[in-house]
Amino acid sequence: MTIIQIAEKLHIAPQVVEREGIKALLEKKLLQMETELLLLARKYTINTISDFLSAIKKGMISETEDSREDFFRFDYLEAERGKIDELLQSL
Numbered sequence: 001m002t003i004i005q006i007a008e009k010l011h012i013a014p015q016v017v018e019r020e021g022i023k024a025l026l027e028k029k030l031l032q033m034e035t036e037l038l039l040l041a042r043k044y045t046i047n048t049i050s051d052f053l054s055a056i057k058k059g060m061i062s063e064t065e066d067s068r069e070d071f072f073r074f075d076y077l078e079a080e081r082g083k084i085d086e087l088l089q090s091l
Contacts, residue, residue, distance in 0.1 A: 003017050003018055003021075019091055022091065023088065023091050026084050026087055026088050026091075027088070029084055030081065030084045030085070030088070033077050033080055033081050033084070034081065036073075036077055037074065037077050037078065037081070040070055040073065040074050040077075041074075043070070044061055044067075044070070048078070049071075049074055049075045049078055052070075052071055052074055053071070056071070
């Protein structure tokens, strides 16, 4: 089914269907990222990538292969969350 067909069935403009679909997709992705960030934050008792780096430097988090992977994943997720926030603001 196309956007136009959906819009016709719902009696709304195709642009509204498209915008709301994009918004829903972005919100779903954002929720997934925030959930993963929360799990990592709880695992290491940190809130931000800066906290993570500080905890490593202070020796509060052991520098292992797993913690390095988590560090880079946390950093990536924070950056992607920022991009999605910007996209949502532009809708």
